[in-house]
């Protein structure tokens with residue numbers, strides 16, 4: 141298992157109280173679900189540390205981000221529970237649980253504080269999934285009897301009709317770079333800002349047609365922030381590459397090695413985005429940047 145968290149902080153004296161609370165919470169959920177197991181704090185620490193696999197090009201690895209979009213979670217916006225599976229370096233399975241995401245059309249307000257208050261309604265909460273070569277699907281998160289429906293990216297090639305998505309947090313993805321890309325491409329709609337991998341889910345079901353991410357140059361993207369969303373978008377007919385056009389490569393361990401950033405879109409738009417990316421990269425920076 142390749143997972144974001146480890147137990148280091150919980151092993152400190154200052155983490156003891158939190159460890160007790162987490163252990164109690166797990167045991168109460170286990171009791172409710174009649175699992176028949178009671179964990180000790182030490183067992184909880186060991187289980188968390190099972191996520192220390194380094195991934196790589198061979199074998200099978202689960203890739204877990206238990207709360208992706210931590211800032212969105214804390215800010216009562218969007219977040220996602222993300223699980224992917226790597227087989228010999230290729231993402232073959234992906235699941236995204238998005239508790240605060242409406243099942244129908246999504247607007248700017250759904251990426252803002254207050255989204256969490258709408259959670260729990262029968263039309264809020266989405267589960268996206270994909271199995272390599274078997275398509276991408278969406279289902280209501282809380283209805284275990286609902287039949288998942290096949291999803292497809294929007295069949296769009298005209299940037300003037302396109303809506304692009306990016307991070308809420310400009311420290312995660314430069315809003316000025318995406319604005320320059322949008323201008324170069326001729327996108328006229330304002331960005332849809334959402335936390336976490338819900339953006340990959342929205343792209344896959346055609347709620348928006350472009351996802352761009354341009355982190356600071358020194359930042360190394362982690363595979364758990366993209367694995368599940370990547371296979372879901374590809375199985376929905378989209379393309380996900382770095383800004384140089386290389387398909388994301390999950391076989392290199394816990395990190396992705398990217399040229400500038402990530403661009404995801406239906407194929408016809410994706411091609412135009414790559415052209416825009418090379419023009420934006422070649423343009424001189426405005427003074428002061």
Ligand SMILES: Nc1ncnc2c1ncn2[C@@H]1O[C@H](COP(=O)(O)O)[C@@H](OP(=O)(O)O)[C@H]1O
Nearest residue numbers: 207208209210211307311312335336355356359
């Ligand atoms: N400086 C940075 N640049 C790019 N990504 C960053 C970042 N700092 C944190 N992140 C990642 O961005 C993820 C959230 O993505 P988004 O911006 O799409 O909401 C975070 O996931 P976690 O919240 O799981 O830590 C974290 O891994």
Ligand SMILES: [Mg+2]
Nearest residue numbers: 205208209365
């Ligand atoms: Mg994350």
